[in-house]
Each structure stands twice: as C-alpha cells, then as structure tokens.
Amino acid sequence: MSLEGKVALVTGGGRGIGRAIALALADAGADVAIAVSRDVAAAESVAEEIRARGRRALARQTDVSSGAETEELVTAVVAELGRIDILVNNAGITRDGLIMRMSEEDWDAVLDVNLKGTFNCTKAAVKRMVRQRSGRIVNVTSIMGITGNGGQANYAASKAGIIGLTKSTAKEVGSRGITCNAVAPGWVQTQMTEHLPSALAEQVLKQVSLGRLGQPEDIAGAVLFLCSEASSYITGQVLVVDGGLIG
Numbered sequence: 001m002s003l004e005g006k007v008a009l010v011t012g013g014g015r016g017i018g019r020a021i022a023l024a025l026a027d028a029g030a031d032v033a034i035a036v037s038r039d040v041a042a043a044e045s046v047a048e049e050i051r052a053r054g055r056r057a058l059a060r061q062t063d064v065s066s067g068a069e070t071e072e073l074v075t076a077v078v079a080e081l082g083r084i085d086i087l088v089n090n091a092g093i094t095r096d097g098l099i100m101r102m103s104e105e106d107w108d109a110v111l112d113v114n115l116k117g118t119f120n121c122t123k124a125a126v127k128r129m130v131r132q133r134s135g136r137i138v139n140v141t142s143i144m145g146i147t148g149n150g151g152q153a154n155y156a157a158s159k160a161g162i163i164g165l166t167k168s169t170a171k172e173v174g175s176r177g178i179t180c181n182a183v184a185p186g187w188v189q190t191q192m193t194e195h196l197p198s199a200l201a202e203q204v205l206k207q208v209s210l211g212r213l214g215q216p217e218d219i220a221g222a223v224l225f226l227c228s229e230a231s232s233y234i235t236g237q238v239l240v241v242d243g244g245l246i247g
Helices: 015-025 040-052 067-083 102-132 154-177 198-207 216-229
Strands: 007-011 031-036 057-061 088-089 135-140 179-186 238-241
Touching: 007 015, 007 040, 007 057, 007 067, 007 102, 015 031, 015 040, 015 067, 015 088, 015 216, 031 067, 040 057, 040 067, 040 088, 040 216, 057 067, 088 102, 088 216, 102 135, 102 154, 102 179, 216 238
Parallel strands: 007 031, 007 088, 031 057, 088 135, 135 179, 179 238
Antiparallel strands: none
C-alpha cells in the first residue's frame, strides 16, 4: 500500500496511536505533518523518526478546538509540504465522571477537542482536497461511541458524534473524489489505558476474542488501509478494530 508522493496530517500524533499512525504513513511513503496540543517535544521526536525514514516532516502546536488555529495548521502544511492528501483526526482527551457529578467544563472540554476538533480540521482540509478532487479523511472514533460506557458520557457522546460527522462528510465530498471513514478502536495499550485497575483489565481481556489488548500498530494498520488506494471504493464506514470485543 504505497503512499508515495502523498502528504498526510495526523492530529494528536506525538504519542500512542497517533505516533504509530504517523510512522505507518511515513513507512508507506507519505510526508507527514504532526499536530499536538501541548507536547511539542514529543511531536518533534516523531518528526525526527519520520525524517530518518527519508520522508519530510512538520511538527506544529495547535489547539484543534479553535477554527482559526486549524485553518493556520492546514495552511502551514500546504505551504511547507506542498499539498494535503490525507487527514487523520486522532486528537482526543478524556475527563471521566458520572453524569450526575460531571461538570459542564468537563463536558465542554471533551466535546470541544474530540468532536469540534474533528470538524474544524475536516473543514480546513476539505477546502484544499476539493480543489485537488482527491483526498482521504480518517477519523479515530471509539467503540465507546457505539456501545456507550458508564462514567464516560462526554467521551462516548463525542465519539458517537464523530461517527455521524464521518457519514455526513462522506456524503458531501464523495463526488469530489474524497473518501471519509472512521476507525473505532477497542481497548488499546497506550498511556491513556496503562493505569487501568488490574481487575478491570482482566475483565476486559475475558471479553476480547483474541485474548489481548490492542497495540497502537493494530490501529495504524487499519488507518493505513483506509488512506490507501486499496480502500478507494469505501466511504462513510466505521471499521471496528477491537479484537472481537463487541462482535
């Protein structure tokens, strides 16, 4: 699955799933821009790994909840790397809590980054992709957006919203040669899940058909497929990558 000559933008690309996606796209031949909200050093480190693979890379600090900043981000990607062919909306946060105790601030923060951030980046990138009459958009949602999860009403709502946004975007831009799909990871071994209580981890593993937690590279492989020509007739779909957790 060659991405030679393509330019990709990965949000939340400094660590975990985002880092694995950025490296997988670079390994397939793409030049890659990485956007992070805070840890610029991590983004620069990933950019160096990409350059070591012989690809061009760009690291930018961006608040994806800001329409102005996402517009500046995409403008910078096009200015420095020449175009934008692939957008992977991976940036996301959690602020867990029961509904009756969840603050309005925690609700807004998660929806602003996860859902509004996906909208902002998509809007900015689509303007360029429409002119090119080609493009790939892959949104990282979650199985929680399909099943829901106690204590994660804000997170689940944001991820369910991303699924609706994915399907609507696919219908709007398909005639311009642009596809838009989503990947829904299950439990993946990252910094966000490494502090799971052992009892919960054991319970999760009992429900996973493959008997293990996912690795960031498992998600990256699915994203790579949806960014490649192998998926050129797939759009508006949600690819669940959960080891058989929800069937």
